[in-house]
Amino acid sequence: MTRVFANFLMGLILLGAATAGGVAQAQNGPLRIEITEGVIEPLPFAVPDFVAETPGSNQISKDISRVIAEDLSGTGLFREIPAQAHISTITNFASPVQFADWKAINAQALITGGVSVSGNQLEVKFRVWDVFAGQELGNGLRFKGTTDGWRRMAHKVADAVYSRITGEGGYFDSRVVFVSETGPKNDRKKRLGIMDYDGANLQYLTDSSAIVLAPRFSPTGKEVLYTSYETGFPQVYLMDVASVRRKVMSDEVGTMSFAPRFSPDGKSVVMSVTEGGNTDLYRMDVASGQRTRLTNGPAIETAPSFSPDGTRIVFESDRSGSQQLYVMAASGGEATRISSGQGRYGTPVWSPRGDLIAFTKQNKGRFHIGVMRTDGSEERLLTASFLDEGPTWAPNGRVIMFTRETRGADGVSALYSVDVSGRNLKRVRMNGGGSDPSWSPLQ
Amino acid sequence: MRHVTKAALLVAGLTLAACANSDLYSGTDGPGSQSGATAGSVDDPTSIAHFQQVVGDRVLFAVDQSTLSDEGRLTVLAQANWLLDNPEYTAVVEGHADEQGTREYNLALGARRASAVRQLLVAQGVSANRIRTVSYGKERPIELCSAESCYAQNRRAVTVLAAGATG
Structure with a gap:
């Protein structure tokens, strides 16, 4: 097994405020996207290739600029103005920005940067400009790391840009653990895969x-819980991602x-845990292995998910006769049904923001993949297909990734993402099929 | 008309079940691999092949149900008799669901189906420690189309024999 995490040290240094290249009044108000306002028109931005400040850093500078542009464009909230349309080029990170040239092509946001490489050491610095206000948005930042972690550095820059313009946390410097699928439906090979959120750097864990x-990722993103049939019976395992060492969490015979x-x-x-055909919820203390029963009845209780404050659990149960969603205290006890629409509801997952x-x-x-408030109100369906299931939240609670399977004997599973407003539905770019994604926290 | 349709489906079901038998021996994982057990001849009433094809190794379920049908019940009663006559075998009852459902729910549903078969076997006198259950949910379909004709075959519990000492 190869090393899973790029092992590099990342420093973060605040650059001094840049001097604005000219004085201009804000024409369109401050540069800002309010995600909740239902953005239809993406914000135009330009990312001229970052300046290669050392010999031999040309390619990595271009690559970093491309990943930043792809991250931002991929949200559906931003639209890149391609390099062919640029009037100015940026050849010196420290030189004043010619705002008129960027205004002329309607680039509302401009991202400039510089890249230097020394041995395997990589340094990336950048500034974000509000072109129409003629001023810098926030302060410049500098990241230090190693060259093999260049994609992460690019994601960090994109996260900072996204965050400054939307006021929300980013999600680009994150990973997804999922089930990689190959082969026909009646002989499907499944193995755990882990990759960057955008499908890059795929590696297998089993x-x-x-x-x-x-x-499912642990809160630190360093461990993964999953279910495996390696003994012939489905059991929960805990794996350390870096070493791929695993241990069984629950190995009671007959369950x-x-x-x-x-x-x-x-x-x-x-x-x-299923015993005698009946499936109930249990809570297990990781350190001691001690198990507490949370539900007790003949119905199927499964797919539990904690609220981000840890006080409550949402889960699905067919105690009413069909699959519905319920919320109970994290210690168990009385549960309140929250789903009330037509149809069956399953695989509830609490947003990391706590709101949905x-x-x-x-x-x-x-x-369908949908969202509702935690009391079950304001249900919104985001997708519809032959088979969509298993949502997972981006770390900022604004995007959902899920499994979509196509119909028929040749049906295949793939990972898709959609934002919480139902826009920007797209397939995650990756080789082969996949299912059951779990999104890591920001790294 | 209804009877004709049902009879046609039954015949189709038997044919499919027979064709699908090979999958019980091809697996490299799970209790279905049956290492060491050979199917033998259908004509030998103590053979696995006889159990699968004459006694019937599987029962089918209605959508979202885990209650045995009258026909399924008869099959399980025959399985129980066979197991009582052939005490050298243990069995794993594998519960399955069709693809119309979420993964976790289907795992739990398959467990209910397997348990329904096991409970009847035990009630008929088969020693409880000879019968284990496992659920594959929707992970192991035998029929691949996305239509009820295939789903009906996939909503099943299969009694898979293993030769050897009691587990």
Whole structure:
């Protein structure tokens, strides 16, 4: 197994405020996207290739600039003005910006940067400009790391730009653990894969000798819970991502365990355990292995997910006769049903912001990914297809990734993402099929 | 008309089940691999092949249900008799679901189906420690189309034999 995490030291230094290249009044108000306002028209921006400040750093400078542009454009909130349209070029990071040249091509935001390489050491600095205000947005930043982590550095720059313009946290410097799928439906090979959020740097954590299902990141992103059939029976395992060492979490003979998820403090795991055909929720203390039963009844209780403050758990149950969503205290006890629309609801996941619950809905032969408030109100369906399921939240709670499977004997699974307003639906760029994504926290 | 349709489906079901038997031996993982057990001849009433094809190794379920149908119940009763006559075998009952459902729910549903078969086997006198259950949810379909004709075959519980000492 190769090293999974790029091992580099990342420094972050605030650059002094730049002197504005000219004095101009803000014409369109401050440079800002309010995500909640339902942005239809993406904000035009320009990322001229970052200035290569050392010999031999030309290619990496271009590559970094491209990843930044792809991150921002990929949100659907920004639109890149391509280099062919640029009037100015940036040849010196310290030189004053010619705002008129960027205004002329309607670039509202301009990102300039410089890259230097010394041995395997990489330094990236950048500034964000509000072109129409003729001033810098925030302060310049400088990141230091190693060359093999260049994509992460680019993601960090893009996160900072996104954050300054939207006022929200970013999500580009994050990873996704998922189930990689190959082969036909009746002989599908499944193995755990991990990759950057944009599909780059894919690596495998298991081979395909046993079925694996539904990996879930720990709050630090360093460990993964998942279900494996390696003993012939589905059981929950905990894997350290860096070393790929794993241990079984629940190995009681005659029971199945699945659908695990960490508590926000990482100290306990909630999961489903099936005994005698009946599936209930249990909470397990990670350190001691001690197990507490949270539900007790003949219904199916599964797919639990903690609220970000750790006090509550949302889960699905068919106690009413069909799959519906319920919320209970993290210690168990009385549960309140929150889903009330037509159809069946499953796989609820609490947003990291705490405001919404994402879910899978099955209605009239179609599957949907949707969101609702935590009391079940304001249900909104974001997608519709033959089979959509298993949402996971981006670290900033603004984007959802999920599994979409196509119909028929040749049906395949792939990962898709959509933003919480239902826009910007797209397939995650990656080789081969995939399912059951889990999005890491920001790194 | 209804009877005709049902009969046609039954025949189709048997044919498909027979064709699908090979999948029980091809797996490299899970209890379905049955290392050391050979199917033998259908004509030998103590053979696995006889159990699969004459007694019937699987029962089918209605959408979202885990209650045995009358027909399924008869199959399980025959399985119980066979197991009582052939005490050298243990069995794993594998529960499955069709693809119309979320992964976790289907795992739990498959467990219910496997358990329904196990409970009846045990009620008929088969020793409880000879029968284990496992659910594959929607992970192991045998029929691939996205239509009820395939889903009906995939909503199943299969009693998979293993030769050897009691587990």
